[in-house]
Amino acid sequence: MSTRAKELLVVGIVLLFCIIAYLGKVYGWVDTVVFSPMVSMIVVGIIILGLVFVLIRTLQGRLINRQVVFLFVGIAVIMPFFMSITQKIRTSPEVQQLYDAVAELPKGSKVLVSFDYDPPSAPELQPMAEAFLYYCLSNDLKVIIMGLWPQGAQQANLALEAIMKNEKLAAKGLEYGKDYVNLGYQAGNEFVIQRMGADFSSMFRTDYSGRHYEELELVKNVKNFSNIDYSFNLSAGYPGTQEWVQVAVDRYGLKMGCGNTAVQAPMMYTYLNAGQLVGLLGGMNGAAEFEQLVKYPGKGTKFMLSQSFAHMIVIAFIIIGNVAFFRSGRGKKL
Amino acid sequence: MRREVPLLITGIVGVVFVLQYFIPHWPFSQVNTWFSDWFSIVGAFAIWLGALNLLKISALKVIGKKSDWGYAIVIIISFIIMVAIGFAEGKEFREQGTMFSWLYEYVYSPLSATMFALLAFFVASASYRAFRARNLDATLLLMAGFLIMLGRVPVGDSISFFLPENYQFSQVASWIMTWPQTAGQRAIMIGIALGLVSTSLRIILGIERAHLGGGD
Amino acid sequence: MEHVALWVAAFLTLGIISFLYKDNPWYKLCEAIFVGISAGYWFIVLFWDNIVGKFWVGVFPPKELNDVGELVNSVEPDYWLIVGAVLGVLMLMRLIPNIGWISRWPLAFIIGCTSGLYLINYFSSNMMRQVQGTIMPLLGMNYELSTYDIIGNIIIVIGTFTGLIYFYFSKEHKGWFGRAAKVGIWTIMITFGASFGYTVMSRMSLLIGRVDFLFGDWLGLIN
């Protein structure tokens, strides 16, 4: 059989599997799949055996293909989704700091949440957004949502939709306009923040759905940052936390915490050290820790197992690469 | 004329923009906002050049029947579809339920998110092939990366259970982030600031002029 | 429609992933769609947000009725925005062969603005502030600092100082200077390592997000 035919065969099988699974979902033949602990251990065992095989191959001086590495990563990320292993998550100081800052706000305090990210970064930031909004709303804090990224406001609506399914929140009968508002997206990057320092309503004439600023009970008396008790920024890049710190915190004295993608988080430690930020959630890990603190186990916690596996795989590959490198004599480039 | 005018413009504008930082009085107080507005408007005009260029290259491919010309047709068609829908739907193109937002949500988003997710695979393959403890520099990089990766997932603390609480991986990772990491960031930031000052000055003074078609 | 949407999204997702195996027609198709759709997306977004939303509405604000029933501008028109449009039009002059050189003017303008603006902004936030932040005590006597903080401070001061030495161009890295530069590059490498660790974390999260889509939203195998 030619390579071409083999490839087509694989694609065909995958497609068939997908169609069956999809129909299974639609007609309810197949329920969600969960591995028993026994099966989970076997899967882990197989992955480890695979890695040992890779190590041996590499020691023999033959680097495995990129594609094999990719396959390992895929398996390591997919398999944990089916496993039922729980891990102990420990809170890091910067997450605790954020939690404390929010927890000590009196009831009715106004919290400004800026959604500065788009769907590609949602896996990391959406769990944070959900946990944070859940905690605020369930503790009677008033939430004002806005976005400096075009898709931010939509992400906020998705998050609200998700947390409203929670029984505890649903029972509270929260009201839009009174308990929370979504002011929507505003173009202009850091200049938006700057003008908000003088007047919110000049930047947000209407909310997301077109209601006038003055008609919204929650914000009609909110003039500028001095009426905001705490602010939380979910950021995936520019404009984001850095701009908020430089303008809102440094110039207008806003008290602020942030949730960042893990890539951005290292830079934020400089601000955290200097006291410009009160609290930081970095990446999926930060989301999971915060979910634990506010007792809202969501996707962050769920994804953490895959995250652990993925990190172990990367570490394993670094070790394998290096063991081989040292065995083969340092000078030779593998 | 063709050469001197641009140089002059760059120089004068550059100096004005430096000075605005020190002059709170109008009009200098506005310069910053103006520039951001102007820049976004110029960018919006300039994308016409880009789009025409994209269409031209793709069309040439199709006409010349160069390799992969079929895909060039796909580019042209999908571009035209997106633009036509965007114009037809008017200012409210972003709202939920429009065709534009459907395309955004189910075509654009998955493509961009998946492309982004490919990085996970590339990270692993780079780890396997490229991250070697060749010398002390590389070893330090690896060690720091290791500790952070272990310290930021629950598994890290499980592995280091035998160490005292304050020396487990999650704490070590926090320590690295707070101190040595900050030092390195600072040195890089200060260096970048100086490099930027010098590059900007060269441009403002007209020493650097290749990008203006000046030449010497 | 729901079904179509999920299958389209899944088809495109798998198409991009197939690049990991090798370059193939499926990927090429997705790539072409992506390039076309995204170029169109930005074209539209820039048009409505910047040309219409910023420029047109800024110069010709919508009219509204005032208290005495006259039509007035809802906000003051901002005529300065016209400068931006003029620059934009000059930029488009490139399309006309003989006067294409005129587009160098707006280009020169933008380059001048960028240089001037960032020269001073970066100088203030990246140089002045960071130097200030590095001035910290190295001894704990008479001061409420723990040994932990003192060690941290020492690391920051030495790291920053030697890091700067590494970037010094006027002197060869030899002797004591070379050794200091070595310490500098070590600090920088640790910084990179930390960045690397965090980036791995971030990227894996993104992949996890896609897997969640494929197996959860699409195929419904996980909850």
Next chain:
Amino acid sequence: MRVGKSTFLHLCLAFSLSLILILILLTLVSAQEVDSLRSSTDSAYTIPDSGLVLVAPVTSLIAEDYKYDDGEQLKLSWVPSIDDQLVDSKVLGYRLFRSIDGGTPEILAKLPPGTNSFLDRTVQRERKYQYYLETFSENFVVQSIVTAAISPEREWLNLDRGWLFIIALFISIAIIFFVEKAKRGHKLYVRKIAGLEAIDEAVGRATEMGRPVLFIPGINDMDDVQTLAALTILGRVSRTIADYDSQIFMPVSRSLVMTAARETIKTSYMAAGRPDAYSDDMVNYVTDEQFGYVAAVDGLMVRERPATVFLLGAFFAESLILAETGNSVGAIQIAGTARPAQLPFFIAACDFTLIGEELFAASAYLSGEPRQLGSLKGQDVGKGLAMSVIILGVLAVTIATAWDVEIMHNVHNWLLGVFSSN
């Protein structure tokens, strides 16, 4: 004067000395300053058996023009009520009232206990403003005096940024000084930068193999200096390419960058005496979307198999995809960016990496022109200054805190003040 080895030491020494001198002068002056008087009224009125929680009003309420703005702000300061305590405070907060041009006062803000200042950013120059504060407890309200009418003023110079100006000017002059010096034929020494030494070789390799050179200027627009730096390097690279008669390919993600890059390459080809070999098709716009661009460039790399890849400019997440794909097609890669988060991947996957400042130094270095090299010297003066200040400041604060030396406290505070201009 020979510029070289000893310059660095001399500069450090000179700066430290001059700084210390200024400091001593300054200390003498500042020691005279007295703490501002904190006037306070006597305790709260007491009306026996009323059940009211009585509180004293705030005192010394002053409204003044906020210094160094365009006449948009007024600054209010006051001494909080003496009943405003950290623990068991009777004061629940303050209400700030403002009247415009003598009109009826309206509430402007509600402030928490412990506040002692407020910045009113909603004022206009043509109007006059008066303020007063209400201190309130659970069931009692007391008013402060009303301030004199005041209008905001605009200033021409921001004196708070004086030091920033002086230091920036100093470094700029240093840069210009060395540029001029170099122009007059003084030889300047600049250490080798590995990545840049390799550029000629890398282009040469592409020529030998008959494969193109790929140049990626990052994904930011012309409003990022990193992109400008990348284009200046492009100027030198394309000159070499023109000389070697090699091929260059440059997909970009911004229309403005496309325009500027075409100008740049055209100039280089003209300078090399080969304007006929230039074509606009060398530079192509793809799409503004980050990953759409990456998808296209990735495809291009795999299909065209460039021998040499330059990744210079502002890079984000795409850095690794590009560098890994380039690596997989066996290209020599020279990368550089000022974004720390992306540098580890460039270091891992590329042959040469320009770290941060080196990217900005590259075009000057490559040009080999003495006056361009002069600007690098100027940069070093800046670094010398930063290092001197760090040493001086750290010494001062350490001595000050360890042995409580008064003068060192002053030195420390002064340095913090100088470098905090914002």
